[in-house]
Amino acid sequence: QVQLQESGPGLVKPSQTLSLTCTVSGGSISSGSYYWTWIRQPAGKGLEWIGRIYPSGSTNYNPSLKSRVTISADMPKNQFSLKLSSVTAADTAVYYCARGAGIQPWFLPDVWGKGTTVTVSS
Amino acid sequence: QSALTQPRSVSGSPGQSVTISCTGTSSDVGGYNYVSWYQQHPGKAPKLMIYDVSKRPSGVPDRFSASKSGNTASLTISGLQAEDEADYYCCSYAGSYTLVFGGGTKLTVL
Numbered sequence: 001q002v003q004l005q006e007s008g009p010g011l012v013k014p015s016q017t018l019s020l021t022c023t024v025s026g027g028s029i030s031s032g033s034y035y036w037t038w039i040r041q042p043a044g045k046g047l048e049w050i051g052r053i054y055p056s057g058s059t060n061y062n063p064s065l066k067s068r069v070t071i072s073a074d075m076p077k078n079q080f081s082l083k084l085s086s087v088t089a090a091d092t093a094v095y096y097c098a099r100g101a102g103i104q105p106w107f108l109p110d111v112w113g114k115g116t117t118v119t120v121s122s
Numbered sequence: 123q124s125a126l127t128q129p130r131s132v133s134g135s136p137g138q139s140v141t142i143s144c145t146g147t148s149s150d151v152g153g154y155n156y157v158s159w160y161q162q163h164p165g166k167a168p169k170l171m172i173y174d175v176s177k178r179p180s181g182v183p184d185r186f187s188a189s190k191s192g193n194t195a196s197l198t199i200s201g202l203q204a205e206d207e208a209d210y211y212c213c214s215y216a217g218s219y220t221l222v223f224g225g226g227t228k229l230t231v232l
Contacts, residue, residue: 037140039211046226047160060218062220096167105219108158110173116167
């Protein structure tokens, strides 16, 4: 059974780059059957889809975040990562990684990590 | 790309049925049969309850059902139980290989 675990700094200073890693166990991110996805949730608010990566390296991003987001994958380590640049307090949230399953172009998030809280503050 | 519209809250008594709506546009909900629903208990990660508009993953009780009409998707929970109290989110394909979530609905079991 696939499991995902987010990791990274819990505190990031404004204007810096937020970097998170998702480690996948119980399955290979290079299998070609799934997209690997990032989603966030500010405290007390709804979910926001950030973007995803396919094993081929192809990425898709939320248009509202596209200029600041980079999602990459490290196949040997079975990890994928999120970088969000020029952060502000509005980027404070719980960040989830998830597996995207299904068919093109859908690949809905079906298995989620437990989430990690990132606070943007000086 | 705007968030899908859900009611902030709904409530029902044990044993009753409730329906949560999720309204989008022809560019997302109305344009594709790609809608999913998630249940989120406080402090927990979301759990997939419905996919492809009306399909239930293995292990999800058949008390949970869903449908779509035009630009609005709906999740119905019948035979409400205390453990159904949670936040519920819809999600839709929004074109151009992007996804969009709803704002979430808090379900209270009275």
